Amino acid sequence: MSLTIRSARAEDHAALWAILEAVFRAGETYAIDPDIDRAAALEWWMSGTHDAFIVERDGTVLGSYYICPNQQGGGAHVCNCGFVTAPEAQGQGVARAMITHALAEARARGFLAMQFNCVVASNTRAVRLWQAHGFEITGRLPEAFRHPQAGFVDAYVMYRKL
């Protein structure tokens, strides 16, 4: 079965929280409180200016991403996205499908660039994937992320025009 991507709905909360909980509790890739509760996590991922999408295969939710303006006003033409893949679905092209969809979605919405604000340097899989999709490391933030095992590691700002 191929991957399909669609807008997230309230009915996705349970499946989405299962993925967010695994990723956020690990504390290795997102600058989010590892103890965040379900309501706050779903609120952050799906609400406000965030529009969330779901990746599924044969009805099983394997990942999610959101898209939103990264800044307001004079910065509103640059979007931001966040991506999570279910731990058991790693290596199956889920993140690749999401970034491809996100770039098209961003262009369709009229954004002119996409920016990731805090890519943890030790998350080499993500760094390489973004680079393969045209992102450059435009900023290096020394020891800006405290990794639960590795301690203080650098974070990157990654950016590409659309």
Added chain:
Amino acid sequence: MSLTIRSARAEDHAALWAILEAVFRAGETYAIDPDIDRAAALEWWMSGTHDAFIVERDGTVLGSYYICPNQQGGGAHVCNCGFVTAPEAQGQGVARAMITHALAEARARGFLAMQFNCVVASNTRAVRLWQAHGFEITGRLPEAFRHPQAGFVDAYVMYRKL
């Protein structure tokens, strides 16, 4: 009279909004909707995780800054600040007093670094002031800010350890 800096209070709303309105309406230095209304502007500046301070001389409010964590979780040891100076008080050392206070405040709160996410490159006065206080341009975001007169200009990520 010398400048004094203290925590912002609800009674400061009118004076603070006068400054925020001038700065935000101009749209030249902040990635904030230039049409933002008073309630939303004050909410953003003073509420949530933001703690706001007021600079005054002889009872007249001349500027304000806020301090907050720039990220959550593994990124919560890096703070972010925003600074506004009343247009009529430019060149009187207000911003310099605020950044000096902010660096001490950040250290007192246990932050290990300070980051500015979107310093508009054409705001050369600010860039020079931050550089004079130890900040480096750690990221360059090509055309990430749409200036009302100059059009698309670069934005900088500026960062320093504390």
